[in-house]
Amino acid sequence: MNANTHLSGNRLGDPALATAGRIPALLRARINRQTACSMVTCVHCGECAQSCHYALARPHDPFMSPAYKADQIRKIFNRHLDWLGRVFPRWVGAGGKTEETDLSRLKDIVFGTCSGCRRCTFNCPMGVDNAALIRLARGILMEVGVVPQGMSNVCRNQWEMGNQMRVTEEDFIDSLSWVRDEVQYELGVNDVEIGVDKEDCDFIYAVNPREVKYDPRSLINAAKFFYLAGESWTLPRHGWDQTNFGLFSGDDRLGAFMAGNLYQAAARLRAKRIVVSECGHGYRSVRWEGYNWAKHNQTIPTESVIETIIRYLREGMIKVDRSRYRASVTFHDSCNVARYSGLVEEPRWILKQICSDFREMHPNGMNNFCCTGGSGLLVMPEYRDIRLEVAKIKAEQLKTTGADVVCTMCHNCRDGLGDLISHYQLDMKVVQIMDLVAGALILPEKQGS
Ligand code: SF4
Ligand code: SF4
The missing domain is CATH 3.40.50 (Rossmann fold)
Structure with a gap:
């Protein structure tokens, strides 16, 4: 998919084109079995308020309850998609016609009062996935351009540059060369190789752009461990960013684009595995969600670098001194x-x-x-x-x-x-x-x- 085509179709950053009237159709197009179930099974028992750090920190603020937040998207569902709501809207607490001001308020609720942590879901007796409903609402708001600027900017970076921090290919290669020099210096050797687009390696390594742009320590450490373990590994020239703002923004197409870049790189380079650096949402996106977004039949196993390190330690490929670290x-x-x-x-x-x-x-x-x-x-x-x-x-x-x-x-x-x-x-x-x-x-x- 061409990134620019998507941007114009998605109307990112163009609030003038935001259309509240499009919301019911967008909701109908995006709802799935998981979110439909969560729309209808909440019994408003209030249990989830005991799980959410927003609600716990503001115990007298009903707007912080996970059920309240989910109800804001549920109202639109009840009004337009639920048959009872269409006939007797007041009976099911359905909202009225959705206005632009409602969308702005919905934006502040779903982007500003939920960190998508899913703790409420784990503690809901009915299995309501409030975080999935929040993400659904975020994705719909993305479509109509009612979205915080910072979120919009990072999504745009991923569409346009293939990474969230606008790292150019030249800067990427430069950073890797600097990382190689640093690893050689720290290990006192001169044969470290940080390959780019090497074929037939044991694994392809995908990183968070923060490791390339601001904080190379993580990549230096990884390269050091891989060298000591005698690994054959590579970074891809394209598809090296394992982060995915499709997850946060609710935009499944961006999710598919970012995860697909990495899956395609692994297949193109005939890597036997994908290893993901220390990143929570990146790991979740590559390991679990990306297959569905990209409709990708994944045959290449994926692991967190933490699992890779466990193997090195278990097999004695790297060794550590337990007595060195005294801090609690x-x-x-x-x-x-x-x-x-x-x-x-x-x-x-x-x-x-x-x-x-x-x-x-x-x-x-x-x-x-x-x-x-x-x-x-x-x-x-x-x-x-x-x-x-x-x-x-x-x-x-x-x-x-x-x-x-x-x-x-x-x-x-x-x-x-x-x-x-x-x-x-x-x-x-x-x-x-x-x-x-x-x-x-x-x-x-x-x-x-
Ligand atoms: S989401 Fe679950 S825990 Fe929260 S009010 Fe609804 S049924 Fe109760
Ligand atoms: S997913 Fe959102 S609403 Fe649920 S506990 Fe986490 S922050 Fe609160």
């Missing part, structure tokens, strides 16, 4: 990694090889609270105040552990946690698993000693 460490489960993807024990297994003082936060695993920066909230500054206000739930959870360091396996969580740690002045550092593994790594000349 707790772990933050990313919603997209734990709740959505089931990777709970894997990061803990690694941390237990490295940290002598590991402390669980509570709740944890699939029941953990969001870092509060999920679903693209970090690129929508207009919602920063409320994001940091409700982050007090997470701040309290972190503080109670008494740990010196909070570790996560997601770039987005790292930024979200960093922001709230600074806002609440917590005496705590935030790191990622690869940072800790790199810090404990026994370099080759010392291995075997």
Whole structure:
């Protein structure tokens, strides 16, 4: 699909063309079995309010309840798609005609008061997937151009450049060459290769553009581990961005475009596996959602780099010194990694090889609270105040552990946690698993000693 064709068809960033009258048709076109069930099964028991950090942080504000947020899209469904609502709208609480002002309010609710963490869904006795309804509403608002500018900008970057930070091909290649030099320097060797578009490798490595543009430490660490393990790996020239704002914006076509770029690169280069760097929503998009968006029959296995590192440690391909790291460490489960993807024990297994003082936060695993920066909230500054206000739930959870360091396996969580740690002045550092593994790594000349 041509990106520019899509942009003009999607009317991104052109609010003048926003049409409230298109909403029912868009809803009808996008609703599926999962969202239709969630539209009709809520019994308004209020249980989900006990799960949501927005509702917990503002216990007297009914607008923060997950059911209330979902009801805003449910009203449109009841008015236009539900037969009872069409005949007796008041009976089912259906909304009236949808106006432009309603859309602006809906935008602030679905983009500004939900981080898509899905904690409410896990705690709903009826299995209502409020996060899926929120994403459905976001996708419809994207179609009519009623969308926060930051979200629109990043989506545009992905459509136009194939990556969310507008990294040019030249800058990408330059950064990789710098990363190779740094790895060689740190390891004291001169034969490190960071391949681009190499065919028939064991795996293709997909990264978050943040690793290329702002924070190469993660890529340096990965390249170091891959070198020590003797891996045959490559980055693709196109399709290297594993992040996917199709997930956050609700735009399945963008989801298909981004995930498809990576799947096609893996097939073109005949890679045996796809390995995704530490990124929660990127992993979820590539590993689970992308196949459906791209209607792709995936035959190439996908894993998180955390699973790759576990294999290296288990098979002795890299070695770590457990006595080196003395700080107390707790772990933050990313919603997209734990709740959505089931990777709970894997990061803990690694941390237990490295940290002598590991402390669980509570709740944890699939029941953990969001870092509060999920679903693209970090690129929508207009919602920063409320994001940091409700982050007090997470701040309290972190503080109670008494740990010196909070570790996560997601770039987005790292930024979200960093922001709230600074806002609440917590005496705590935030790191990622690869940072800790790199810090404990026994370099080759010392291995075997
Ligand atoms: S979404 Fe689930 S938990 Fe929340 S009010 Fe509806 S039925 Fe109850
Ligand atoms: S998905 Fe998370 S942030 Fe959104 S309503 Fe549910 S619990 Fe709240």
